[in-house]
Amino acid sequence: MSDSLKQADGISRRRFVHGMSAASVAAAAGLSGCVGGGGGGGGGGDASMSIPDDPDAVVDGASITLAIDEGHNTNPFKWFSDAIQEDTGVELGEINGFGFTNLFSKLMTEFTSNSGAFDLVSFYPQYLGTFAANGHLQPLDDMMGIDGWDPQFDDMLKPFRQMYTQWGGNTYALPIDGDVLMLVYRRDLFEQHDIEVPETWAEFNEVARYFTEETDDIEHGVATYGKRGFSYGWFLTRFGGLGGKYFDEEMNPQINTEAGRRALESWRETIQYAPDDTASYGYPELRDSFTGGNAAMVVQWTDVPKKAAASEATAGKWGGAPVPGWEDGRAASAMPVGRVLGVPSGSSDEQKLAAYRFAQTFTLPKFSTHMVSDPGCGEDPFRTSQLSNPEAFTQPNPLRDAPGESVAFNGMESAEQYTSAVEATLEQGYPVPYWPGSQDYINALDIEISRFVSGETGVEETLENVETEWESIVEDLGREQQQEYYSNVIDAWKNAGIWE
Incomplete structure (x- = not known):
């Protein structure tokens, strides 16, 4: 999809949120103080549903459809569908895959048309506030209370449980993918050249320079994400470590600050040692470069260490660690993407029950541990039990046609290094906005960051452009309402231990 089309998507999203009905805005404002255990302000009004006396009998024999971003992340649904149907009686029928970066517009079109095409939707948590506040998702709390239908939230890693699931005091989603950015490096080359794993961005750039300019062992010291879609996450890893904030209490953008300038200046140095076409790198290109x-x-x-362990060029040669930080700041690992499952509010009660039952079962350790430990997909750990059991990453996924291809690591040493690195990375997580309208801020930031990586704009112009666009978005969506949403989301982030 072209940038112009994506910008058009952003405008339509903004108009949609700004154009919420008076009843929806009133409901949102009335609930906005109810942060609960996690997410921020207002819910989407009355979405009550009837829970039958025997819900298991109601869903037995039901068939549901799924919407999700296309690619390898659909694989677990294919692997597990038969076993889940055997356990619950719910059949997963059609899987509808959409592009990585146009999932929002596809789902929004479906929600507003209310055609009932999807019974279960997988989406990125940054959309949660918009979807929930506009009444597009069914609150899951009543279904979570059904005997035997507990999603075991006590086992969820706190950042994902707090941020990925709730809005306005209600639960709207179940996590299936715990994304966070980490450092992946060639351990063999680092050991060969007596190089320490970088702990600061200055050290990171020096290591990148060294491998690019002073050795013939590898072509480039580093590669970086530059393609539209999620390039903003690579900026946030530096920005967050310098104490960068999105807005102040009055909803004035804080992107064009010393933290923003230093983050981009550091990244600009990194880009010198990356491949010439790194601006075109999305997830697969960046993964494959390593x-x-x-x-x-x-x-x-x-998920990339699992891919590295399965690659002939990097098997037994990779290492993993948290991203570096700043000598006068801290380390911050941005948390872009992630995935959750939600139930559209427009479905019948019977289909809602069936969709939730499938999703709840899918997320349980019985299935999801095989998913996050399998290199054949991109889902990452989101449960405490998944990180406390590194042995699972050395075992095959018995629900695949080819279990032998599903082993992530050949030994416990690699598995323990991986789970320890992921756990340490989560401790320095830096959150991505998810209140209603926040996708517009992310989209504007992503456009300008991608232009920066390509060399089209410099540091000052990039930050000024983002600041101007963010100011416009605040005014368009309503400053007072955005302040309220942002304040409540900050509280949720602090409760999750990932905001200072």
């Missing part, structure tokens, strides 16, 4: 043996280190999502 697993193909072309880059000595990358900042990437936490």
